[in-house]
Amino acid sequence: MTRFHHSLHQDKNSREIFAEAVNESLSSVDKGISTKDIDALVVGNTVAEFFEHQSHYASLMADWTGLLPVPSYRIETACASSSTAVEVAALGVASGLYDTVLVGGVEKMSTLKTETMTEALMSGVDIAYDYPAGVTNPALYAMMANAHFRKYGSKWEQLAAIAVKNHHNATMNPKAQYQSEVVELGNRIGSRQGLSFKDPLEFLRSPVNPMVAFPLRLFDCSPISDGGAAIIITASEDTKRYTDAPVYLSGLGHASGTMSLHDRSDLTSVPASAEASRMAYQMAGIEAKDVDLAMVHDCFTVAEMLATEDLGFFKRGEGGKAAEEGRTSLDGEIPINTDGGLKAKGHPIGATGVAMINEVYKQLRGEAGKRQVENAETGLIHNVGATGGTVTVQVFRT
Amino acid sequence: MTRFHHSLHQDKNSREIFAEAVNESLSSVDKGISTKDIDALVVGNTVAEFFEHQSHYASLMADWTGLLPVPSYRIETACASSSTAVEVAALGVASGLYDTVLVGGVEKMSTLKTETMTEALMSGVDIAYDYPAGVTNPALYAMMANAHFRKYGSKWEQLAAIAVKNHHNATMNPKAQYQSEVVELGNRIGSRQGLSFKDPLEFLRSPVNPMVAFPLRLFDCSPISDGGAAIIITASEDTKRYTDAPVYLSGLGHASGTMSLHDRSDLTSVPASAEASRMAYQMAGIEAKDVDLAMVHDCFTVAEMLATEDLGFFKRGEGGKAAEEGRTSLDGEIPINTDGGLKAKGHPIGATGVAMINEVYKQLRGEAGKRQVENAETGLIHNVGATGGTVTVQVFRT
Numbered sequence: 001m002t003r004f005h006h007s008l009h010q011d012k013n014s015r016e017i018f019a020e021a022v023n024e025s026l027s028s029v030d031k032g033i034s035t036k037d038i039d040a041l042v043v044g045n046t047v048a049e050f051f052e053h054q055s056h057y058a059s060l061m062a063d064w065t066g067l068l069p070v071p072s073y074r075i076e077t078a079c080a081s082s083s084t085a086v087e088v089a090a091l092g093v094a095s096g097l098y099d100t101v102l103v104g105g106v107e108k109m110s111t112l113k114t115e116t117m118t119e120a121l122m123s124g125v126d127i128a129y130d131y132p133a134g135v136t137n138p139a140l141y142a143m144m145a146n147a148h149f150r151k152y153g154s155k156w157e158q159l160a161a162i163a164v165k166n167h168h169n170a171t172m173n174p175k176a177q178y179q180s181e182v183v184e185l186g187n188r189i190g191s192r193q194g195l196s197f198k199d200p201l202e203f204l205r206s207p208v209n210p211m212v213a214f215p216l217r218l219f220d221c222s223p224i225s226d227g228g229a230a231i232i233i234t235a236s237e238d239t240k241r242y243t244d245a246p247v248y249l250s251g252l253g254h255a256s257g258t259m260s261l262h263d264r265s266d267l268t269s270v271p272a273s274a275e276a277s278r279m280a281y282q283m284a285g286i287e288a289k290d291v292d293l294a295m296v297h298d299c300f301t302v303a304e305m306l307a308t309e310d311l312g313f314f315k316r317g318e319g320g321k322a323a324e325e326g327r328t329s330l331d332g333e334i335p336i337n338t339d340g341g342l343k344a345k346g347h348p349i350g351a352t353g354v355a356m357i358n359e360v361y362k363q364l365r366g367e368a369g370k371r372q373v374e375n376a377e378t379g380l381i382h383n384v385g386a387t388g389g390t391v392t393v394q395v396f397r398t
Numbered sequence: 399m400t401r402f403h404h405s406l407h408q409d410k411n412s413r414e415i416f417a418e419a420v421n422e423s424l425s426s427v428d429k430g431i432s433t434k435d436i437d438a439l440v441v442g443n444t445v446a447e448f449f450e451h452q453s454h455y456a457s458l459m460a461d462w463t464g465l466l467p468v469p470s471y472r473i474e475t476a477c478a479s480s481s482t483a484v485e486v487a488a489l490g491v492a493s494g495l496y497d498t499v500l501v502g503g504v505e506k507m508s509t510l511k512t513e514t515m516t517e518a519l520m521s522g523v524d525i526a527y528d529y530p531a532g533v534t535n536p537a538l539y540a541m542m543a544n545a546h547f548r549k550y551g552s553k554w555e556q557l558a559a560i561a562v563k564n565h566h567n568a569t570m571n572p573k574a575q576y577q578s579e580v581v582e583l584g585n586r587i588g589s590r591q592g593l594s595f596k597d598p599l600e601f602l603r604s605p606v607n608p609m610v611a612f613p614l615r616l617f618d619c620s621p622i623s624d625g626g627a628a629i630i631i632t633a634s635e636d637t638k639r640y641t642d643a644p645v646y647l648s649g650l651g652h653a654s655g656t657m658s659l660h661d662r663s664d665l666t667s668v669p670a671s672a673e674a675s676r677m678a679y680q681m682a683g684i685e686a687k688d689v690d691l692a693m694v695h696d697c698f699t700v701a702e703m704l705a706t707e708d709l710g711f712f713k714r715g716e717g718g719k720a721a722e723e724g725r726t727s728l729d730g731e732i733p734i735n736t737d738g739g740l741k742a743k744g745h746p747i748g749a750t751g752v753a754m755i756n757e758v759y760k761q762l763r764g765e766a767g768k769r770q771v772e773n774a775e776t777g778l779i780h781n782v783g784a785t786g787g788t789v790t791v792q793v794f795r796t
């Protein structure tokens with residue numbers, strides 16, 4: 001994957017960002033691989049229509065990565081686009097039509113300013129209901145946070161603990177957008193106003209971390225990012241040609257949910273997350289307790305809290321407390337978002353699912369450097385489209 | 399499928415149009431089917447982002463067709479989106495993950511006026527090169543026409559014959575946007591200026607049929623349309639549960655080509671069409687001469703001429719002459735676009751591929767009414783994204 005960043009890739013087209021990710025992916029194959037070995041290309045991209053006025057995206061990427069004339073597919077399921085692309089690639093291999101498929105995701109978001117960005121991102125929710133009502137994505141997740149707080153007594157400080165943890169993990173990830181502790185970032189921002197903070201919570205509670213949609217503040221939200229990521233999927237029996245240390249995709253889960261929150265009976269969980277994880281665990285033949293580490297969709301801190309409950313890592317209502325107690329930290333019982341998550345690694349929407357897999361791949365191969373989780377054998381990714389209209393869960397094993 | 403039309407569906411959202419197509423699809427299954435039998439939904443949609451400011455499209459359609467929580471996929475490959483969706487559905491079934499998949503396409507285009515429509519449709523070509531140069535889709539196809547005319551001596555009258563044929567076929571298709579002969583349509587338009595025409599060519603040559611991009615006139619172009627289409631794909635061994643007269647998908651072809659014409663060495667053919675047909679014929683174990691009828695992508699009349707050569711129905715340079723001689727008419731040796739084609743049936747981009755399959759399905763089952771081709775056993779669809787960045791070819795057999 002490329003580094004995820006808000007300004008570093010501004011002078012590149014998304015096709016150049018994607019090609020960079022693809023080149024790294026191809027050149028990092030242990031025993032080597034050539035573009036001639038690739039039978040198809042599947043690309044997750046969310047709304048290049050708005051960011052670059054570009055559709056017909058996969059064909060363009062096939063051209064720019066030297067893969068013509070292979071079949072190319074562009075998959076769009078909002079923020080879950082590239083993990084859904086991985087699923088389509090896996091179906092292609094499992095069907096026997098393809099032996100080896102290159103699958104990736106990309107988004108160049110830095111082309112838009114805040115207002116048009118908000119408008120572009122609202123296309124992922126129900127345009128007939130949510131958008132005219134004036135809600136935005138942070139507001140929708142804020143409603144979920146408030147519902148959870150009310151029902152379970154969970155609180156904002158628990159969400160803050162998630163932000164602090166993910167920024168800490170990102171300090172050890174050279175591909176992350178922000179590679180500083182929360183308090184350092186806070187002091188960098190505060191210094192412009194002559195302010196300094198001694199601990200993360202002091203900063204996070206201050207007006208320097210402004211309210212976006214109660215109770216979510218700026219540092220409860222993932223950033224706007226540019227970036228690309230790519231992986232290679234091949235049939236299990238063919239892996240030896242390319243590596244002696246493959247990572248196996250052993251469980252696929254994918255469920256659809258209502259686009260609008262007003263169609264859900266309860267806002268304290270995301271039904272499609274629970275359903276997708278049930279499917280993935282069943283196919284992999286495992287239970288939640290067998291998972292060694294997970295990358296979950298923390299577009300907002302509250303989303304990570306809900307995910308750790310929906311995926312079955314913690315009981316309902318206990319996700320926030322678990323984060324606060326360090327049970328999801330690198331040295332906790334179930335490390336979550338070891339790469340910094342969407343929160344700190346960045347969230348170029350169409351690339352996010354494959355970037356999660358990139359981290360699981362590194363962890364399961366013992367190549368995650370300072371953030372390595374010991375004896376990691378089973379990793380999971382959880383990728384959410386908008387507020388849960390689409391959720392994918394995928395289980396990977398050594 | 400719904401009727402395709404430029405104004406009939408104006409008061410509906412695309413979700414309502416899609417639901418109408420899905421309802422017809424489900425209710426026309428010979429032995430009945432329930433939404434509970436559907437394991438996944440795959441939706442082809444090209445740019446609802448521009449037409450309705452809506453992305454995350456498949457999830458929304460799963461909701462509105464009563465299919466939650468099945469996995470849903472939105473596939474976008476410009477004008478080839480829904481045939482590519484069919485391919486993904488087929489991979490899902492062939493992989494064994496799904497037994498039965500609902501797959502469809504939809505586009506509601508009537509929301510935009512001409513200038514914004516042209517801009518929206520240009521997102522399907524290379525936005526970094528073609529769009530800033532000021533070309534539009536008709537201009538790009540006009541270049542191909544001129545190249546073909548120059549190389550082979552083909553001429554505009556041959557393209558006109560394609561328009562006349564497709565409008566004639568559409569008079570027998572109750573789902574078509576235009577159900578009148580070309581000359582009748584010409585007289586309807588001409589009557590506003592006190593003009594009348596005795597034969598189609600007289601009208602087509604007149605200023606009442608204005609030049610769009612030389613040599614392409616208005617009636618060389620497919621219209622702007624609203625519409626939806628859906629089909630159901632199930633494993634071959636499961637078909638008996640639903641029907642005694644299934645139609646088998648026996649060949650899949652799909653190739654990517656350069657987005658820009660400036661990257662092609664020759665404009666008189668579409669390389670991805672030739673490659674995709676080679677793949678499809680090979681998988682189906684047939685040759686071009688075994689095809690009884692074909693729906694080809696006539697977004698412009700010249701596109702049909704090129705397609706009949708690229709698919710191997712006629713020698714290079716002879717496609718136009720063949721059309722003029724009636725060899726592609728309903729009673730010709732290889733009937734092309736029996737349903738009226740994109741030209742006269744209409745072209746709601748995201749729905750077009752599945753609508754082509756709808757026609758092949760009807761023809762192979764002997765249910766095509768007045769436009770029935772006798773003893774049709776092998777049908778083909780050919781669906782092109784933009785100027786050939788994506789081409790799919792699929793072979794169906796009884």
